Each structure stands twice: as structure tokens, then as C-alpha cells.
Amino acid sequence: MKTIVASHILVAHEYEVSDLQRKLSEGVSFEELARDYSLCPSGKQGGNLGRFSPGQMVKPFSLAAFKLEVGEISEPVRTQFGFHLIKRIE
Structure with a gap:
């Protein structure tokens, strides 16, 4: 099963993502x-979530993370926890 390593920043409001x-x-x-x-x-830990496989994270987060290329940062992703920026590490 394919796994990736990613980091994220979680904030409560969408306007914080723009900043x-x-x-x-x-x-x-x-x-x-x-x-x-x-x-x-x-x-x-600088947002590092470590290695994870598809389905280990909530669906919107997982879908966005697995679409990223290494080094790429996502557009804002909304989950029940708030708004995330995700960076794929490997």
C-alpha cells in the first residue's frame, strides 16, 4: 500500500489561510x-504528521494529501477540525 509523509498547518478560519x-x-x-x-x-514538530496511508486521515485531508507532488503545498482543505494547508514531504 502506498504511503506518504506530509506536514500540515491547521487553523480555525479560512481567512487565516490567506495570511x-x-x-x-x-x-x-x-x-x-x-x-x-x-x-x-x-x-x-513543524506540522509533521509522519507516514500515513490512504484512509488513515479524514477523507478530505487524505484525498488532498495524496494528490500532491513532493514539496507541493495544497490549497486550503476544510475538515471538521478546521482549515488545513498540507505539504507533502515524501
Whole structure:
């Protein structure tokens, strides 16, 4: 079964995602933003969720994560937890 490694930043509101995307475009690292803004405990590790397979995460998150190329960052993904930006690591 195919697995990937990904990181994410979880925020409560969609407008926060726009601010994060702007900071990313200005050169702030994804990992730094995750540590500073993510509501998920994984933020302490720069958002790293480790290795997971399809179906281990909630469906909208999993579908978006598995579509990404390595190094690519997703558009905002809404789940019952809030809004995510996802970065595929491997």
C-alpha cells in the first residue's frame, strides 16, 4: 500500500489561510508557520504528521494529501477540525 509523509498547518478560519499563504509567498518556511500558528499538536514538530496511508486521515485531508507532488503545498482543505494547508514531504 502506498504511503506518504506530509506536514500540515491547521487553523480555525479560512481567512487565516490567506495570511499563511501570503507569508509562504514572502519566504517564511512552512515549518516555522506550523510552529507559530497551527492548532494541531503536530505544529510543535513543524506540522509533521509522519507516514500515513490512504484512509488513515479524514477523507478530505487524505484525498488532498495524496494528490500532491513532493514539496507541493495544497490549497486550503476544510475538515471538521478546521482549515488545513498540507505539504507533502515524501
